[in-house]
Amino acid sequence: MLLSRFWYVVLGLLVGVATFLLFLATSMYNREGAHAMGEALSSDSQVVNWYLSNDARQRSAQLISFGVDADVARSLSKSSENDQKVPDEAREKALAALKKVSATIPADQAFDAVFAVDQHGRVVAHLGYEQASGNQDFELGGYPVVADALRGYIRDDTLVLDRIYRVVARPVEADTSQLPAGAIVGARILDDRFARELSARTGAAIAFYTAGARVSSGAPESFNSAQLDQIVSDFSSLESDEEYQAKGRSKIRTIAGMVGVQYSKLPGEAWKLGAGYAVAREPKAVAGPFGFFKTADDQDKANANVALAVAIALAAAIIGIGFSVLEHTRPIHNFRLEVLKLAKGESDQLQPSRFRGAFRKIASDLNDGVDKILAKGGGPRRGPADLQEVLGDLPAEPQMSAFSFPGENMPAAASGGSGPHTAPVITPKGLPTAPSNPRLPKPPPTRGAVNLDSTMEAQGDAPSSGSPATAAWGAEASEPAEWRAVYQDFVALKQQCGENTDGFTYEKFEATLKKNRDTLMTRHGAKRVKFSVYIKEGKAALKATPLKD
Amino acid sequence: MSTLWSRLSPRWGTGVCLSLLTLLVAPASADAAHVKGRLEGFRLLRNPVWAEANDSSNHGFSFREPVPTVRAEFRRPFPHIPKELCVALIAATPQPAPKPILIRVGGGRTSPVTIVVTPGTRLTFQNTDPFKHRLYGVDIKTFAAAEQGVGATRDWTPATPGVYEIRDEAAPSLRMWIVAEPNVASISYPSMKGEFAVNVEQAGEYTVQAFFAGKKVGDAVPVKVDAADVDLRAVIRVMDQKTADAEEKAADEKAAKATKATKGSK
Numbered sequence: 001m002l003l004s005r006f007w008y009v010v011l012g013l014l015v016g017v018a019t020f021l022l023f024l025a026t027s028m029y030n031r032e033g034a035h036a037m038g039e040a041l042s043s044d045s046q047v048v049n050w051y052l053s054n055d056a057r058q059r060s061a062q063l064i065s066f067g068v069d070a071d072v073a074r075s076l077s078k079s080s081e082n083d084q085k086v087p088d089e090a091r092e093k094a095l096a097a098l099k100k101v102s103a104t105i106p107a108d109q110a111f112d113a114v115f116a117v118d119q120h121g122r123v124v125a126h127l128g129y130e131q132a133s134g135n136q137d138f139e140l141g142g143y144p145v146v147a148d149a150l151r152g153y154i155r156d157d158t159l160v161l162d163r164i165y166r167v168v169a170r171p172v173e174a175d176t177s178q179l180p181a182g183a184i185v186g187a188r189i190l191d192d193r194f195a196r197e198l199s200a201r202t203g204a205a206i207a208f209y210t211a212g213a214r215v216s217s218g219a220p221e222s223f224n225s226a227q228l229d230q231i232v233s234d235f236s237s238l239e240s241d242e243e244y245q246a247k248g249r250s251k252i253r254t255i256a257g258m259v260g261v262q263y264s265k266l267p268g269e270a271w272k273l274g275a276g277y278a279v280a281r282e283p284k285a286v287a288g289p290f291g292f293f294k295t296a297d298d299q300d301k302a303n304a305n306v307a308l309a310v311a312i313a314l315a316a317a318i319i320g321i322g323f324s325v326l327e328h329t330r331p332i333h334n335f336r337l338e339v340l341k342l343a344k345g346e347s348d349q350l351q352p353s354r355f356r357g358a359f360r361k362i363a364s365d366l367n368d369g370v371d372k373i374l375a376k377g378g379g380p381r382r383g384p385a386d387l388q389e390v391l392g393d394l395p396a397e398p399q400m401s402a403f404s405f406p407g408e409n410m411p412a413a414a415s416g417g418s419g420p421h422t423a424p425v426i427t428p429k430g431l432p433t434a435p436s437n438p439r440l441p442k443p444p445p446t447r448g449a450v451n452l453d454s455t456m457e458a459q460g461d462a463p464s465s466g467s468p469a470t471a472a473w474g475a476e477a478s479e480p481a482e483w484r485a486v487y488q489d490f491v492a493l494k495q496q497c498g499e500n501t502d503g504f505t506y507e508k509f510e511a512t513l514k515k516n517r518d519t520l521m522t523r524h525g526a527k528r529v530k531f532s533v534y535i536k537e538g539k540a541a542l543k544a545t546p547l548k549d
Numbered sequence: 550m551s552t553l554w555s556r557l558s559p560r561w562g563t564g565v566c567l568s569l570l571t572l573l574v575a576p577a578s579a580d581a582a583h584v585k586g587r588l589e590g591f592r593l594l595r596n597p598v599w600a601e602a603n604d605s606s607n608h609g610f611s612f613r614e615p616v617p618t619v620r621a622e623f624r625r626p627f628p629h630i631p632k633e634l635c636v637a638l639i640a641a642t643p644q645p646a647p648k649p650i651l652i653r654v655g656g657g658r659t660s661p662v663t664i665v666v667t668p669g670t671r672l673t674f675q676n677t678d679p680f681k682h683r684l685y686g687v688d689i690k691t692f693a694a695a696e697q698g699v700g701a702t703r704d705w706t707p708a709t710p711g712v713y714e715i716r717d718e719a720a721p722s723l724r725m726w727i728v729a730e731p732n733v734a735s736i737s738y739p740s741m742k743g744e745f746a747v748n749v750e751q752a753g754e755y756t757v758q759a760f761f762a763g764k765k766v767g768d769a770v771p772v773k774v775d776a777a778d779v780d781l782r783a784v785i786r787v788m789d790q791k792t793a794d795a796e797e798k799a800a801d802e803k804a805a806k807a808t809k810a811t812k813g814s815k
Contacts (some may be wrong), residue, residue, distance in 0.1 A: 053611035083631065083740060119741070121629060121656055131679035138677070141629060142658025143722055144602030144609060151626065152619025155610045160719070162680035176618050248608060271608040272721040 001357070004323040011316065022289035029292075033284035034260075038252040041262040044204035044279035045249060049264060051202055052166065056156035059186055060168040062109050063154075066184040067172045071097035072116055076182030077174040080119035086136070090118075094125035102127055111186035113165075116172070117146055118182040129187070131162060140185060145169045145268070149183035158268035160210050160275050164190040167268075192216045207231055208266075210275035223282065227259040231278045238263055248276070254283060331359045338363070483513055483531065486542070490533045493540035520546045581748045584638060584757060584772050586781035588743035591634060592627040593793035597762055598658075598722050599626035600800060606807035628761065632658070634787065635728075636737045637665040638747045639756040639769070643731040646670040649704070652725070653677050654684065654697070659715065659725040663760050665736050668710050668729045675702045683718035694718050712763045726763030743784075749774040759787050 066072050075094035079086045094116045102114060113128035121141010123132065132138040140146045145157035149169035157167045165187040171180035188194060190208045195218030199206050205219035207228040212235045219225040234255050241263075244250035248265035255261055260283050265276040286295050296304075335355060341347045349370065350363035487509045494501050517529040526546030534543055602609040603626060615624050628634060646669035653660040655677035666672070676682050676697045684703065686692030692705050692715065707713055707729035717723035734755060739745040749755065757770040767787035772779055 049611075057612055120631065121658075135677070135679065137653065137655065138679075139656030142598075142656045142720075144599045144657075146657070147596070147599045147626065147629075148603065148613065152616050152624040153613055154616055155613035157610055161678070171616055171619055173616075173618055177620070179623050180619055265608065267608050267611040269602075269609070269721050273719070 001327045004320070004327050007320050007323050011320070014316075019289070026286055026289055026291065030285040034252075034254075037260045037281050037283050038262075040281055041252055041260055041279055044202065044206075044281070045262045045264050047202045048198065048204055048206055048277060048279060051198060052266070053156070055188075056166060056168050059109055059111065059188065060154050060156065060170060062105050062111070063168060063170045063184050063186055065101045065104060066098065066114065066116070066186075067170055069097050069101050072101070072184065073172050073174040073181055076116055076118050076124060076172050079122065079124045080181055083120070086118065086122050086124050091125055095127070098125050098127045112189045113187040115140060115185040115187070116182060117141065117150070117185060119150060119179060121146060121150070124182065143167075143269070146183055146185060149185065150180055152180060156268065158190075158266040158270035158275065159187075160270050160273045164208055164210055164215060164266070164270060164275055166190060166194075190216055192218060194218075205280040207278045207280070208275070209235070209278060210270065210273060212236075212274075219280075223280070227282065228278070228280055230255045230259055231261055231263075231280070234261065257285075258282070327357070331356060335359050335363070479528070480510075483510055486513075486531045486533060490540055490542060493533050493535065497535060497538055497540050499540060516544055520544055524548070581750050582752070582774050582776060583746045583778040584749055584755070584774060584781065585744070585746045585778060586636075586757060586770070587784045588630070588634065588636070588739050588745065588759060588767070588787050589784045590767075590786045590788040590790075590793075591630050591739075591743055592622070592625065593788035593790060594628050594634075594761055594766065595793075595796065595800070596626045596628045596633065598724050602722065604800075604804040604807065606804060606810075628662075630739050630743065631741060632660050632738065633662040633761060634739055634766070635661060635663045635665050635760040636739060636745045636747055636785075637728075637730065637733050637758050637760060638735040638737075638749060638772075639730065639758055640732045640734040641754060643667070644734050649673050651675060654682055654717070654723070657720055657722045659723060661738060662724070663726045663728070663762060665728040665730050665733045665760050666707065667731055667733055668707055670729075671704055671706045672727065673702050673704050674715075676700060681719060682723075684715055684723075685718060687714040687716055689713055714763060724762075726760075728760055728763060746778075749779075752776065757781065757785065759785055761787065 071093050075090040075097065079090040079094075082090075098114050098116060102110070105111070111128065113126065115126040115129065116124045117140050118124050121139045123138045123140055126132060126138075141150070143157065143159060145155055145159070145167050146169055148155050149171050152171050154170040155168070157169075159165045159167050167185060167187045169183050169185040172182045172184050174181035195206055195208060195216045197218070198204075199218035199220060203220060205217075205223040205225070205228060207214050207217035209215060209231065212232070214228065214232055217225060217228045219228060234253060238244055238250060238253075241250045241253075244263055244265070248271060250261075250263040253261050253263070259280050261278050261280045263276055263278045265271045265274070270276070284295075286292055338347070338350050338354060342350060349367045352360045352363040352367070355363050484506065487506050490509065491501050491504065494504070513531060517531075520526060520529045524546040526548050528547050530545045530547055532543045532545070534541055601607055603613065605613075615621075644667050646667045649671040650664070650666065650673065652664070652672050652674045654674050659674070664672075674684055674697070676699060679699055681699070682697045683694045684692070684697060685694035686705070691708075692713075695703065697703055707727055710729045710731055713727040713729065715723075715725040715727065734751075735747050735749060737745045737747040747757070752775050754771065754773050757772055758765055759767045767785045770781060770783065770785055772781065
């Protein structure tokens, strides 16, 4: 069995190493996944930032169309000249001009709202910002982006008003020797539409937020957009992110292990108001070694060398089976065949040289055991004869289940004692039987005797079948006394076996014994019959032994 | 002395806000005199909010480029003086508080931005934007941040002399300065050209003082008012070129340091 054991150890080590490697691979995969996610999020954040800036630049170029429009310039100039109020005529002309120019702007560069602002900061006309409709005092002059435009700059800003707006503004000049007549301001709402557009162009899952709430979001189809809702729960701890507060971009954060997020503040006034955007990605991680099965796609499975894995498994199985056949099945088979030969009498003993390992030792020991038994003159016949087999039907009580007696070929014990019979005799069943020895002193009628069988009387240390209980017997003892002792033992044994002894009287017992005694004496020519008790199949039984001495 | 608070002459053209403001103060008397004058150097002033926003280290924009066709002299964050530069007529003695004054909150600022009032003057802030504001007084316990809906008003009265700053949690660009001056008799705001006219209800000796961003700017000009209008012959220079250059240089250096520090931390 050495090879098999060695193989088990090798397999155990291989399984252990494989398990260790799986956990190692899981950890490395998750670490690399987190690292890759972090880099991807940083990249997403940069791309979104670049996109927002570039988008603002491109849209600011569209403002030139408004700036060079003569009607817009004239309207703003006229309004700026009036310190008290915006002339109605200027409003009307400016609004018409805004509509006219807006219609010429490509859809993908269009603004959600456009404002024409005079030098005082008052909104002369606006498109797309219905909240301010009818408000004659509506102005924007206090915002740095508008003030800058009124002083000759093109720039962007992010304003948090009723919503988040990406704003670009540029001056409108009527006379280059004077201050700009006003400014034109274009605004884009950072709503779901914008977020989806941004997501489609950058490939990032993105959410805009302000005041601790998500205001819009967009994500690729492969991303579970519901994950973006989780950023709301992360806002409270975001305030303690020093990097976010100082640089406007947080570290990579993982929310509930389900989504990786990086927050970035929006440039402009929104920066101070804590408004920003979050880019998110789902982490590439496996829960455990078996998580690979869930995350692996068809391509991964195709790349795996299944043939090699199967070949290794088959080779391991074949080697293991081979070892077990070689060291287990085959030796047992050989042993069984040899034992069968021995049982059939085709061989006198086992041939240890035909066996290997432990079987050789077992065969050798068996041979030694047989030799010792033979040296002792053989053993008794195994097991008592069945009483019914010999006597036919017996009375119901007591149950005379079995008895044994010296074989038919066995010479009757000489009452005069003609010398000991030492040679073993063969019972009708071929089992060696110890010769009776009438000269041996009969054991005293002790309750503690092991067997009351007559055979045992001659061979006290020979193996016996069953577990015969004790019973007093002997030549010296009178039959009634002996039977009474047997009765007591029988009753005790029945009680021990849990049988009912109610109504089981000695008189009935004695009548049965007499009847059987007479039958046996007649049939076998015995001088007397000895009864003993034993347990058969969990019940108390009587054994009758005819004696010829 | 409260009669000194009066409507300004339209020809001097202040802002709409001032008109609203003056509607709430005492009506002008028929015999009111005016102190007229002109401010200079106001384009050398720097609006602190806009100057701060133009500093790239404050992340106020992702791009900001000058338009070449606009003259360089205009490309400065000078204030919109009709709202930001307050000309006050200071009397020799304390003046009573005028009627409540309306302050409009909208467009990223208040109108006016700087105001000089006597302590005890009730100021009514009205939200004219189509969205909410959250005004609060900087280090003013009696002016805590509170939401102010569209069109809603909120009152506050400066109890003691001093300079008070009001900000808005919803709009960082909004900053207002209230100067509580016991002797202020009347105020006015100049036109875009710097011309101003302050109503005087009662004859006497006064001092004309300009205020910007909560601070005095320019020299105080004494004036004696009788029944007739007084035209100040000398212009009031609120900022000279040398000081402006020095301030601008200091601001640039500060911005450069901040930018360097920001890049270093990255």
